[in-house]
Amino acid sequence: MTALADDTLSDADFAIASNQDGWVLRLDGAWITQQIGAVDQKLRALELPSQGNAIIEIGDVSSLDTAGAWLIHRTELALLARDIEVECRAAIPAHARLLETVRANDAHCPEPPEPTNAFVAMIERVGRATVDAAVEARDLINFLGHSVIVLGDSILRPGRIRFTSLVHHIEQAGLNALPIVGLISFLIGIVLAFQGAEQLTKFGAEIFTVNIVAQGVLREMGVLLTAIILAGRSGSAFTAQIGTMKVREEVDAMRTIGLDPMQILVLPRLWALVICLPLLTFYANLMGLLGGAVMATVVLDMTFFQFVRQLSGAVTLWTFWVGLIKAPVFGFIIGLVGCYEGMRVSGSAESVGRMTTRAVVEAIFLVIVIDALFSILFAILGV
């Protein structure tokens, strides 16, 4: 048994001699992958004869594998390139057969292509990314159109909506998000109140901390944070779910059975987010105000009653609606991007991961862009 014996094998080695037959290369030791590191360098540096015959003696080699056989064959090739006759001698049958196998498989693979100039490569990448972004935008608008048609159709014929699926997604995206949305909004309310109080105390106007919290949470923070959390939580989940189904050809199977993936997969998810995001935003607003109230009572010695009275003067009904109106739009965008990237998954499991990342980034980007557009709109309308 040669159990783990290669640690005790001697390194591959060779000696050179000349006799009446010509130049002789006598090999000994173990010519196997583990033991040929040193001999490889020596063989490369070896000065080969310029004429005559050459003999390679293999008889003393204790063991041989393909890597060792390749070294022997490489030396043969180098000698042949100098028009020297080479003869391999005294190989035991197993070694001779292995050498024969390697000789038959000695073709060189082409070199890997040279990397192009870094500057050119950068320009190429910028160009490619630009074209990709344009194509992506076009496809997303295409998908938007398709979704709006399906969504509009479902409003006219609500029977088309898969009720079980819808409830499931509302639970997943809405109900299960309550703890995290509530916690984050509460903390943001605390932070806003604390920062506001610190600045406004300098002017003796600390009572307006309530206005800062109310305006900040109701107009922007509540809806924006909820949207960002859902983009990370549900948008990515949509991409991963639909993407996995694409990889396993479930989506193709649906089409062949005559089921429309837009109806079955996309529609319930879109409706779920359009319904959930306003509800979650309302909840986030409450929690944000609560956080603000807690902080105000702690740092400003304000009673809860004072907070509420100041609050009712600080906001109008429109302050509340300005935030809430945005919520279904954000929900639609997040669902749209999540489903769109999921449908774009093709081939490998690897692309599911890539598309999921992309869905989250795109959804957050679009949410903030549209939030900015809403700000402009509201400024023009004067609310």
Added chain:
Amino acid sequence: MSAAPILDPEAVIRIHGLRTQFGTNVIHDGLDLEVARGEVMGIVGGSGTGKSVLLRTIIGLITPAAGQIEIFGQEVSNCTDAERRAVQRRVGVLFQDGALFSSLTVAQNIEVPLAEHTALSPELRSEIADVKINLVGLPLDAANKYPSELSGGMRKRAGLARALALDPEILFLDEPTAGLDPIGAARFDELISELRAALGLTVVMITHDLDSLNAICDRIAVLLDKRIRVGTMQNLMADDHPWLRDYFHGPRARAAMTTANEAEQG
């Protein structure tokens, strides 16, 4: 059909009393198996009998609940990292779809084990990778391609080249011909036979392909009732266990035998 090899009296793989279970689900119980040096052992069994689990247990990816597994006389389920690496160096594994690293080209994939386990120069590594690519019958321009650019059959060959990178003494194959067309499958069988003859390999392969079993396996290990029954194809065909009877005397088995016999007579 290859002639029976002269078996080394010492088995290179020895499994004794192996028990694997997931939770309360017992997959193998009291399983014994010995694989002799230089033989080709086929592992067959119905779906869910734990063929892949057995293979993964032998190569150390799953820790057994009980029992010993020895490779080259080294207990592998309970050994130091250095001992495990010494065994890994002498074992090659071909996973079902090649399991090539998708971020590396074929040539780079083959060089990974060489870079990890040896101190060879980059030039020599690349030369050795070239030899292996030739050896498994891949076209030369496949060297610089990424796994996603290859067909299923080519990915398997590339995976085989990587498994052979360190010139292992034992080669494990997980369904090497699954998903290949019959011509590709027959070529893959031939390739395994040739490599085994040229490199003196011991091969353990899971297969469902009766043609492969017939063409290249010396002995067959059948997973039955959480244990293994080993024998040559003839022995197992004579066995009257109901599953074996269905397996070896079904219409597909008969077709495979007929072609094999015709090939021998012709």
